[in-house]
Amino acid sequence: MKSLKVFVVSDSVGETGEHVVKAVVAQFRPNFEDTVIRRFPHIENEDQIKNIVEIAKAQDALIVYTLAEEIMRQKMHGQCQQNNIQSVDLLGPVIQVVQDKIGELPLEEAGLVxxxxxxxxxxxxxxxxxxxxxxxxxxxxxxxxxxxxxxxxxxxxxxxxxxxxxxxxxxxxxxxxxxxxxxxxxxxxxxxxxxxxxxxxxxxxxxxxxxxxxxxxxxxxxxxxxxxxxxxxxxxxxxxxxxxxxxxxxxxxxxxxxxxxxxxxxxxxx
Incomplete structure (x- = not known):
C-alpha cells in the first residue's frame, strides 16, 4: 500500500480542511492505514507558505488549504505549481460561486465559523x-x-x-x-x-x-x-x-x- 501524506493549511485552526480530508481518505482507507494528515494552522504570510510547500515537496505530500484571503490562495496556488505539488483549494471555488450569485464581496476574514x-x-x-x-x-x-x-x-x-x-x-x-x-x-x-x-x-x-x-x-x-x-x-x-x-x-x-x-x-x- 502506498503511503499518503496530506498537509492541511489554514489561516484559522484548520478544522474544516481536516474534516474534509478525513472524509475523503476514509473512502479509500477507513482505518487511515499508511496515512499521515498534518495540520498547519494560523498561516499569515508568504514565507510560511513557501516553507510548507518545501516540506511538502521533500515528503511527497498533498496540500489541501482553506485560506480566506484571495491573495493568500493565489500565493499558495503559485508555489504549489512551481514545485509540482498537487493541491486543492477548498474555499476559493465556493467563495467565487457565492460571490457571483449574490453580487457581494467576501469579508476575507479568517476563522469566522x-x-x-x-x-x-x-x-x-x-x-x-x-x-x-x-x-x-x-x-x-x-x-x-x-x-x-x-x-x-x-x-x-x-x-x-x-x-x-x-x-x-x-x-x-x-x-x-x-x-x-x-x-x-x-x-x-x-x-x-x-x-x-x-x-x-x-x-x-x-x-x-x-x-x-x-x-x-x-x-x-x-x-x-x-x-x-x-x-x-x-x-x-x-x-x-x-x-x-x-x-x-x-x-x-x-x-x-x-x-x-x-x-x-x-x-x-x-
Missing part, C-alpha cells in the same frame, strides 16, 4: 448555568457567576436570568425569605456584579394574587397579603445593604429593560 461556534457554545453554557443555579439551588454557583440576582418572590429573577444567559452571561439568582438566612457565599460575591431587584408592594400584591389564582388557589393567602410583602421587602433591604450592591426597581420595567440596565452597568464596571 470558529468564532460563531465559540459564541454558540458560550450561549449554551450560560443557559445551562442559569438553570443549574436558579432559585438558590446551589450557592456554590454564586462565586462562579458573571451576574448574581437577589430579590423576593415574583420579581422576575428566573426570566431575567434566562434573558441574560442568552446574552452569554452566567447568572445565579437567590430568593430572599425572612425565615431563611441567605447563603454565606452571597456576601462573598463582588458587589459590582450583584443586583437587588425590588418592586412596589402594590404591584407585587397584584402579581402574587394572579399567581395564586393561576395555580387554582385562594388569592387571600398570606403569600399575597400586604403585611407579608412589606416584611419580605424589609428583609430584602437589610440583605442588599449588607452586600452593598446596586438595587434596580423593576416595578414597571420589562425584563428586556432590566437586562439592558444590568448589562450596561456590568460593562461599565469592566
Amino acid at each position: 470558529h468564532k460563531l461556534d465559540d459564541d454558540y457554545f458560550r450561549k449554551i453554557e450560560a443557559v445551562e448555568f442559569a438553570v443549574k443555579y436558579d432559585d438558590g439551588r446551589d450557592p456554590r454557583g454564586l462565586l462562579l457567576a458573571d451576574v448574581v440576582l437577589v430579590g423576593v418572590s415574583r420579581t422576575s429573577k428566573t426570566p431575567l436570568s434566562q434573558y441574560l444567559a442568552h446574552k452569554r452571561y452566567k447568572v445565579a439568582n437567590v430568593p430572599l425569605v425572612p425565615e431563611i438566612n441567605p447563603p454565606e457565599e452571597l456576601f462573598l460575591v463582588d458587589p459590582k456584579k450583584c443586583f437587588g431587584l425590588v418592586i412596589s408592594p402594590e404591584k407585587l400584591n397584584i402579581i402574587r394574587k394572579e399567581r395564586l389564582i393561576a395555580l387554582g388557589l385562594n388569592d387571600d393567602a398570606i403569600y399575597a397579603k400586604q403585611e407579608r410583602i412589606k416584611q419580605e421587602i424589609a428583609h430584602f433591604n437589610k440583605v442588599v445593604e449588607r452586600i452593598g450592591c446596586a438595587v434596580i426597581d423593576v416595578t414597571n420595567k420589562a425584563v428586556e429593560e432590566t437586562a439592558n440596565d444590568i448589562i450596561e452597568r456590568i460593562e461599565h464596571n469592566k
Whole structure:
C-alpha cells in the first residue's frame, strides 16, 4: 500500500480542511492505514507558505488549504505549481460561486465559523448555568457567576436570568425569605456584579394574587397579603445593604429593560 501524506493549511485552526480530508481518505482507507494528515494552522504570510510547500515537496505530500484571503490562495496556488505539488483549494471555488450569485464581496476574514461556534457554545453554557443555579439551588454557583440576582418572590429573577444567559452571561439568582438566612457565599460575591431587584408592594400584591389564582388557589393567602410583602421587602433591604450592591426597581420595567440596565452597568464596571 502506498503511503499518503496530506498537509492541511489554514489561516484559522484548520478544522474544516481536516474534516474534509478525513472524509475523503476514509473512502479509500477507513482505518487511515499508511496515512499521515498534518495540520498547519494560523498561516499569515508568504514565507510560511513557501516553507510548507518545501516540506511538502521533500515528503511527497498533498496540500489541501482553506485560506480566506484571495491573495493568500493565489500565493499558495503559485508555489504549489512551481514545485509540482498537487493541491486543492477548498474555499476559493465556493467563495467565487457565492460571490457571483449574490453580487457581494467576501469579508476575507479568517476563522469566522470558529468564532460563531465559540459564541454558540458560550450561549449554551450560560443557559445551562442559569438553570443549574436558579432559585438558590446551589450557592456554590454564586462565586462562579458573571451576574448574581437577589430579590423576593415574583420579581422576575428566573426570566431575567434566562434573558441574560442568552446574552452569554452566567447568572445565579437567590430568593430572599425572612425565615431563611441567605447563603454565606452571597456576601462573598463582588458587589459590582450583584443586583437587588425590588418592586412596589402594590404591584407585587397584584402579581402574587394572579399567581395564586393561576395555580387554582385562594388569592387571600398570606403569600399575597400586604403585611407579608412589606416584611419580605424589609428583609430584602437589610440583605442588599449588607452586600452593598446596586438595587434596580423593576416595578414597571420589562425584563428586556432590566437586562439592558444590568448589562450596561456590568460593562461599565469592566
